[in-house]
Amino acid sequence: MGTREGGSLRRSEFIPHTPQDVEEMLRAVGLQSVDDLFQDIPREILDRYEPLGLDPLSELEAKRLLTQIAEENLDPRRFVSFLGAGVYDHDIPSVVSYFMTRSEFFTSYTPYQAEASQGTLTWMFEYQTMVCELTGMDVANASMYDGGSALAEAMLMAHNLTGRRKFLVAESVHPHYRRVIRTYAWAADLELASVPYDDQGQLDKGFVAENVDEETGGLLMQTPNFFGVLEDLRNLKDALGKGLLCVSAHPIALGIVKPPGAFGADIVVGEGQVLGNPSAFGGPLLGLFACRKEHMRRMPGRISGRTTDAQGRVGYIMTLQAREQHIRRAKATSNICTNQALCAFAATLFLGLLGKRGLRELAALIAQKAHYLARRIEEELGWPRRWKGPFFNEFAVETPVPPREILPRLRERGFLGGVDLEPFGHPNALLIAVTERRTRAELDGFVEALKEVTRSR
Numbered sequence: 039m040g041t042r043e044g045g046s047l048r049r050s051e052f053i054p055h056t057p058q059d060v061e062e063m064l065r066a067v068g069l070q071s072v073d074d075l076f077q078d079i080p081r082e083i084l085d086r087y088e089p090l091g092l093d094p095l096s097e098l099e100a101k102r103l104l105t106q107i108a109e110e111n112l113d114p115r116r117f118v119s120f121l122g123a124g125v126y127d128h129d130i131p132s133v134v135s136y137f138m139t140r141s142e143f144f145t146s147y148t149p150y151q152a153e154a155s156q157g158t159l160t161w162m163f164e165y166q167t168m169v170c171e172l173t174g175m176d177v178a179n180a181s182m183y184d185g186g187s188a189l190a191e192a193m194l195m196a197h198n199l200t201g202r203r204k205f206l207v208a209e210s211v212h213p214h215y216r217r218v219i220r221t222y223a224w225a226a227d228l229e230l231a232s233v234p235y236d237d238q239g240q241l242d243k244g245f246v247a248e249n250v251d252e253e254t255g256g257l258l259m260q261t262p263n264f265f266g267v268l269e270d271l272r273n274l275k276d277a278l279g280k281g282l283l284c285v286s287a288h289p290i291a292l293g294i295v296k297p298p299g300a301f302g303a304d305i306v307v308g309e310g311q312v313l314g315n316p317s318a319f320g321g322p323l324l325g326l327f328a329c330r331k332e333h334m335r336r337m338p339g340r341i342s343g344r345t346t347d348a349q350g351r352v353g354y355i356m357t358l359q360a361r362e363q364h365i366r367r368a369k370a371t372s373n374i375c376t377n378q379a380l381c382a383f384a385a386t387l388f389l390g391l392l393g394k395r396g397l398r399e400l401a402a403l404i405a406q407k408a409h410y411l412a413r414r415i416e417e418e419l420g421w422p423r424r425w426k427g428p429f430f431n432e433f434a435v436e437t438p439v440p441p442r443e444i445l446p447r448l449r450e451r452g453f454l455g456g457v458d459l460e461p462f463g464h465p466n467a468l469l470i471a472v473t474e475r476r477t478r479a480e481l482d483g484f485v486e487a488l489k490e491v492t493r494s495r
Contacts (some may be wrong), residue, residue: 098330112454114317115468118480119454122432122471123264123412124185124212124309125317126417129475133312137419139375143383147166148376159354162342165386170306172292173306173329174299176237179339181382182325182374185286185309188214190222190256191327191338191372192284193400194307198336198371202255204229208241210263210353213462215286215379219258235256237432239267239425241347256282256304265425266432266469275302289313289326291430293401305329314388315381324381335361338372404431411481415470419488423468424459432471434459438492441468447491453484 054064069075076084095103119127137143142157143326149155149162164182169178182188193205207219209232223230231249234242243258257278261269268291275283278488282304287297289308298306310324329337335358343357363370392400412433415421424434437444441458448455459467472481 061388071161079113080441104317108128109217112320112449114454117449117452117454118476118484119488120456120470120472120476120484121317122266123457123469124214124311125320125323126312126431126471126473127317127475128314130310130314130316130384131391133238133391134384137387138380138384144380146379148379149342149356152353156354159342159356161383161386162379163354164390165382166342168386168389169289169326169328172289172297172389173287173303173308173326173328174297174301175306176331177334177337177341178326178328179337179341181310181377181379182307182327182339183322183378184311184321184325185307186212186218186325187289187374188307188309188325188327189215189284189286190219190364191325191374192221192307193219193228193256194226194260195305195329195333195336195338195415195442196256196284197226199333200255202253202281203227204231204251204253205255206231206233206246206257206281208257208259208263208269210235210239210241210265210267210269211260211286212264213259215260219246228255229253230437233259235263237425237426238300238427239263239265240269240427242252243270243274243277243419246274250278250281254278254281256284258286260282260286261298262288262432263429264469265434267425267427268295268430269340271296271298271301271303274305288430290397290401290404293397293399294405299330304333307489310378310381310385314383315384322378322381324378324385334358336371337361338370338374340377353477401430407476407481408433411470411472411476414481414485415488418485419492421488424464431473432469434464434467434469437466437468444468444491451487451490453487455484455488 051436065071079382114127121127146158151157152159153316165180166178170176182191196205197203205223205228207230220230233245236242257274259269261271261293263269263408269286283302284305284307285298285303289307289310290312306328308326310326315324327337327339341357343355345353345355347353359365361371363375373388389397408429408431412423416423421435421437440460442460445455445458456468456470459469
């Protein structure tokens with residue numbers, strides 16, 4: 039309708055309504071100004087609004103600007119990538135891309151009309167089944183925005199289930215996830231308490247036990263965590279009492295490690311980008327979400343169910359819709375009003391192609407390559423791992439000089455060398471991720487490149 043300027047809303051140049059049109063529409067609904075349309079929004083929210091300061095461009099000008107911005111990005115196909123920290127360079131089978139771009143999948147919308155959406159509802163059901171098998175949970179949805187919002191939604195769900203306001207959040211959770219969690223907590227008036235981690239990079243279980251009280255609604259954690267360390271989930275559920283254990287897990291790692299459900303987790307979420315979705319520009323991503331059966335009526339997101347029609351034929355439907363915001367906005371379990379269906383479809387294809395044995399072999403291959411590289415870096419360069427806990431695909435090393443001095447030189451040699459952890463409070467620490475795409479020659483070449491850039495300094 040308009041943009042905010044000087045404490046009020048003005049008509050946008052992009053909307054073809056004349057001032058007379060606006061005045062007539064306002065008069066028809068009994069309002070005096072555009073501001074009156076937004077009077078239900080709390081003043082504290084409106085006061086935080088800052089105009090974007092965008093000027094209108096012609097189509098030609100917009101194309102030229104976007105092309106210029108795009109050319110500032112590095113083409114990952116020209117580099118050997120060791121980037122990670124939440125988004126990873128995995129191989130995507132050609133058949134996944136083929137089916138994703140078919141018009142019947144690429145353009146499909148929410149399957150409100152089951153009789154016209156059996157194909158979509160069928161793969162959604164299969165996707166949910168695979169997520170349950172991965173996480174060790176009873177029921178899954180299809181699907182959430184990304185791993186960060188999925189963990190925040192788990193917090194809201196735990197609050198709705200327990201009625202408690204206090205949540206423990208592991209400091210080893212991805213910093214971006216924690217920012218999303220803080221935003222959700224602020225809006226829902228929830229209290230957060232940070233759980234520190236030890237020199238192994240794992241959360242402090244003693245701190246959890248000492249800080250659980252009658253107001254604790256649950257613990258939010260991640261494994262492998264932001265530092266790549268696999269967390270020890272044993273006995274955490276017992277320490278929480280009536281609080282819920284909410285775990286964000288790496289779906290490929292679940293091919294070789296016990297799922298959180300085996301340790302009593304109540305809600306399991308994760309980032310599904312690694313399941314057949316490209317890293318692109320850091321998105322779009324895919325949020326996995328699963329829980330125990332007794333909690334499913336409080337679970338956000340869409341659920342596909344299997345049933346039979348009047349002739350006894352198997353069919354698929356949207357189920358438990360009374361939870362949904364499009365049915366009962368005020369009583370919905372979440373205000374999420376769309377999902378990442380195309381990304382979830384890619385994950386379904388990816389997991390279906392691999393199967394149980396293929397996923398296990400993929401996870402084992404990734405772990406083997408990551409440990410090989412970590413061992414070579416420590417033995418030949420003398421760079422120890424920053425955190426000594428067990429890891430899957432990613433690890434942090436201590437560097438003799440700041441990574442910001444190393445990474446540009448690595449790019450000159452064709453390597454995207456990892457993520458500098460200094461902005462996250464850990465100077466002289468480099469986070470390195472390894473996927474199945476890295477060959478033995480690339481791993482060895484990376485070690486040699488690290489030697490060269492530190493010698494030439």
